[in-house]
Amino acid sequence: MELLKTKIQPLIEEAVEGLGVDSSLVGRMLQPSTGHTWPPVCDLSLPCFQFAKKLGMAPPAIAELLCEKIGEHEAIQEVKALNGFLNITASPSWLAQQLLSGGVGQRSDDERREVLIEHTSANPNGPFHVGRARNAILGDTLVRLHRLWGDKVTAEYYVDDMGKQVAVLAWALENMTEREVETLLADREPINPQWAEKADHQRVRWYQAAQLRRKDSADSEAIESAIGTLVHASEHGDQGVLDSFEQAYQPVLDGMLETLGRLGIHYDRFTKESLFVTNGDVAALMKELGDLEINGVADNGAQFLDLGQRGLKGKTEFFYRRGDGSSLYATRDIAYHRWKWTQCNELINVLGEDHRLQAQQVGLTLEELGERRPEVMFYSFIKLPEGKMSTRRGNVVFMDDLLEEAQAHAAEVLKERRPDLDPATMATIAEAVGTSAVRFNIISVSPEKGFTFRWEDALSFEAGSAPFVMYSHTRACSIRRNVEAADPSFITQPPQIEPFEGEMPAGLVELLRTLAVHDDRLSKVVKEHRPNLFANYMLQLSMAYNMFYRDCYVIDQGKVNPFFFAVSEMARTTLKAGMEALGLVALETM
């Protein structure tokens, strides 16, 4: 709790110095109590173990001594020695005053940054499946969290508009008939009629059929060489070929973006990979790389960097140029990164764990060129209970299907709970609940941990899920509506808040404490790229609000309590902003 720490640190330092020990460590040692217990036993805690040796005293005794030395302070409710810790609890009325006066959460300009976040960047060759969605959901959440913090963010999608995957798609659309495609895919699950008009679902079948023919047909060699020619042309910047590629993939990409849009995921900019080939950046880059100390040349003229000399373990040769002089994917990625650095002062990539090595190579090369390396948030792949997700084996869950299912499930729950609602409202709420639950289910797990997709988890609407948070928010909204009905002046001209008299109910204290650590948590989450911690915070905030709701009646016997209402409103706006930062729909009624 930084809010409290800045106020009372001098007080503690003085007390520590009074014992005759160095107080310079106090700043580092004075921490929120360890988060192992919820609710926390206190707001700030000073472990006294390090002083024990110097003073020749037992830590609990030191804590006792310090405890006696700390004087009264308006911000402190209680100082207590316990098990060798000096525990400080903030005064709830002081917290309330700080929070309600609006002084909390102001960011100075030098804390705001221009951030470019690249995420998703999936090959436009087929519909989004749940595996790919982890990238988009994590990336978009990071974008939103940075915006909540006050950063200026550009969300960017790097479009893979050249190379083999798109070439296969373009070749298939040009050379195969629908009948041929369907014959080849006869033993696969047919296209879901619901998506029959959606280009990503349509065209992926051409792609899949072509993949089969490439492997396993009489003319596979001829096909391979035709595709090879296309790839080669695209890598040399042949505009005609690039245009035909675009015609092939753009409708697919549009379909994918439609799916993402349903989850509230949007981009500020799309940058095409081919740009860096056609504008000469890649050629210039390869020339520059060739002059580096660690450059090497293979027998056929291909070139690489020996990154072993820069500490890379395992495979040390990093090829950036083929024997025929053309560039590789990673080479273009480096050119792309140099360009990205001209657009921002902080760069974040969201990448699957399969990109770890390549990200190392790109990072080391950028440093070799005198650039900074980007920060990367890696995530591990989503599996199905049956095993790895694979389009080839038909073992996939499409996002489009998941979202439909989630919506339907939410509609079912709603029908029982709110039979009074009209169908249109019900559909809107069900859509919001469904998509929010799907996002939350994925966000709330640490990115680097493995994730197994389970329908029952994704569609769970109980405590610990998005609807739990959403529900707390609707309660706060409902209270606001009731207050407005009881006395509109509370909304139009909020009254002066009198300090709270007497002892605060537990739920109120808990809510104030939780609101008070909002900025601490957000700051950590944004700096360390860990959206799941904020999801966790939102659950805590919702729980705290529910406790407050239990203990404090904003409207009691028709009369509005101004203090409770002010706290409720603060929680409501904090909940709303936090939900938006996680991409959850902040419904006002559900």
Place this chain on the structure above:
RNA sequence: GGACGUAUAGUGUAGUUUGGAUAUCACUUCGGAUUUCUAAUCCGAAAACCCGGGUUCGAAUCCUGGUACGUCCGCCA
């Protein structure tokens, strides 16, 4: 074979960067609250740090050796 990542109650997870208290939250199980400012709620109980060694007053956290799972090791993208 090599590089990297992960391992916490029956299940899913937080905490590990910076060692410190009774290890978080939920599902499940068991028990309780309700003529409610929206019960998709609240209160209570039971239940876990992969295995071995080391450092330390103190290890889920740091070091080391195993085991299991995942990812990568293309002049592919």
